[in-house]
Amino acid sequence: MWTFFHKLGSPRHFYRISGRLLPWLGWLTALLMAGGLYGGLVLAPPDYQQGESYRIIFIHVPSAWMSLFVYVVMAAAGAIGLVWHMKLADVVAAASAPIGASFTFLALVTGSLWGKPMWGTYWVWDARLTSELVLLFLYFGVIGLHAAIDDKRTASRAAAVLALVGVVNIPIIHYSVEWWSTLHQGPTVTKIDAPSIHVSMLVPLVTMALAFKLYYATVLLMRARTEVLERERASAWVRELARGT
């Protein structure tokens, strides 16, 4: 068990294992996403209040969840890289930042498109929207720091410190903004005992959430593989690979 993890920690084995894993993950993602979209756009009944326009929820909510999830993964990977000097953790953190930023952007755009028919406006300075926007800025900060420092190793460590500072700050930002003003509807799914969403909508939503997670895993592996090759370009195994042997 542990040897497997140690092996995974070495860039070379990671490259090999992830290469074998990628097609499976990719197909599973495509399957789940197709199923979730079909369930959400075709099978699920229209909402009694919002009509058909609520269907954007199947994109909006999973990407909003992912925007936070990816940040936590990025910060955790950064912390691991910072403490145990694990190369692969640095790679995962670096590869996660742009993906997380795009999920955040997607959540903002779909939310704004949803807001127009529902609230009558594309944007309001509401708590969740504002904290999501701040989250996007935090992502941009991490990406900017990565881009600004030439040495990849230093860049990863600096970005990890920033991501960790962000993790402490995200709840504070979230609650201070929430306290400041609230228009966004309350959570409907996380009330475990009695979700206020019907099963016919909940199933596609959960499927989409799962599909988004797998999509993240797939894209993360792809980005991490490229990142590994770039960082290890001086090592023997990458040269061997490049020579096509």
Next chain:
Amino acid sequence: MNDRAQNHSLGHAFLVLLKRDLLLAVRNRGELANPLLFYFIVATLFPLGVTSDPQTLATMAAGVLWIAALLATLLSLDNLFRSDFDDGSLELIMLSPYPSTVLVLAKVLAHWLVTGLPLLLATPLLAVLMAVPDDARGTLWLTLALGTPVLSLVGAIGVALTVGLRRGGALLSLLILPLYVPVLIFGANAVGASAAGLPVTGQLYMLSAFLILALSLAPLATAAALRISID
């Protein structure tokens, strides 16, 4: 013997560094005035750019003064570690046997004393110029007194991360301004609430909590970031 031991204590190192930084700031009087002038000028632009009507001014004065103070702090932050980094003394400070978090705290305190404190002293005057209601002036001052140290402490993290970069300025604002959001919200909100005659103890407690949190955690992050930037 006892005297010698005392001279090598942590408190002594803290005071020596604090004194050195204050002395450096005083010798550089031109730079000392910059954040303060910036604070005044930004605040002056708002009545000119938006409206000079006292009633409208009063409603936005708190936010304007808070944002001006925030930008003035941001502007001055670059000096926090830059010159020490350039002449190599930052490396020596980090190599010293004392815990770097405490030394970082000394530097941040010195920064606040030369930028935050002048802003605080100038605020009553600007509050009159910006037509802040009489009842809210005390609150404005209190929130800034609690908030500006947080701005310096949190800002130090960003400066420590970007000190090794040649064009750190724009990146610095991207890194730090999102982190300033909670302080700005509670600071400006408290002033608005007290102008409306509402109690503001909640906001003041929150700002105090931010200050304590920043005091205990920010130096750790700053020291870690400096160690990364130096090697």
